[in-house]
Amino acid sequence: MRAEKQFKNINKQTTNNNIMKIQIGIGDVHRQTVADELVKILADENVLYIKTKNAHWNVEGSDFYEKHKFFESQFRQLDEAIDNVAERIRFLGHYAPATLRSYLNLTHLTEQTREKNDSQGFITELLADHQSIIIILREHIKTFVDEVHDAGTSDFITGLMKEHEKMAWFLRSHLKD
Template sequence: MPTMPIEIGIDETSRKAIAEGLSRLLADTYTLYLTTHNFHWNVTGPMFQTLHTMFEQQYTELATAVDEIAERIRTLGYAAPGTYSQYAKLTSIEEPDGVPSAKEMIEQLVKAQEAVVRTARSLFPLVEDANDEPTADLITQRMQIHEKTAWMLRSLLEG
């Protein structure tokens, strides 16, 4: 039984390219989620309470984000990646090795937050060419959140 065509004003080629880009964004976001959750569990030191709480807020927000990104991929007519092996191939973020110090956790999270921003920003030419405003809105919101989070984390390293 053939599926109904998707006729939302974005051609098949553009939808596929955008979905592939969003799949990379999903992989980066999920990898960041997993790293942040890991650091929440394993952080130690004088900033424990602050970082434990902050990391929980961050991974909770990321959990919602992965759902929004995956649902946008589905809206465009493609399957969202959902396995560790798929994410490992698609992500631009390196997994932490062992349990870093609290300061190293912050530094790694800044780099990862910025990587997500770069991945999101790289989608703009495709999205703009296709007049895909819903995806543009989604990635703009993601960029704002990740840029702000990177700034807040960097602020912890000053002084």
Template structure:
């Protein structure tokens, strides 16, 4: 590969790519949980949750691609295995199939965790004027904050 000269030095790009790898791992773990819950939700809210979870995992599937492509744009390899995601993710794994309300609570916490991970990475982008990554992270935070709000509203 030829050298990258986008106005951000290699060490800064590396640190940002490592942060984005954590965002990617959190997002992929949340995607997998959401898809699992879509398949396995039961109860009085089945239809509403089944359809909502499908909307969420579809959006997350697109997001993980965008995040991975940003890592590649910065000149680094995106993680892509369960082993790497497990090591990098801050989103807690769930054993078994929880009941519907617990699914909502778990996904709320997952979306909030992605926001926190994004916030930790966006600080790095400010220092080196990496607006491309900052824009991606800002959009992700906004979406995850709104999704967490909507999930919390189901439990009130």
């Protein structure tokens, strides 16, 4: 009953102000802080997506077909993650950037020069990138709850981290002899 009354008050306020103010229990400054960090994560996800596409398109060797399909499964998972991160930014009332320039300016990931387009080289580089993202995500989980009071994004980041852990496990498994 109390929640219903609160909803009516919020609904009445937004109708009276004729503005759809975001009232989700997280202040504007905290929502901005979370969105800023999610934008950096979005940049990393997009750069990793392109690096995985590169592996998919350019891998060579006797294991070409198997690795071509494997990298395809990985970039499809990343595509979904990218969409989810962008939507989370929108949930918080901010816009998700969609320019290569912004991604390159914000990403933590780097490109490696390679002499060969073999699967081992691609896998090693992609694994390092996933592990880097996992570390960054792990750091945000506690921060989002304790400092900015956003348990929803913390939970979202936990799920995203688990997806990267699984993709990293698959990559790592391909490196075993």
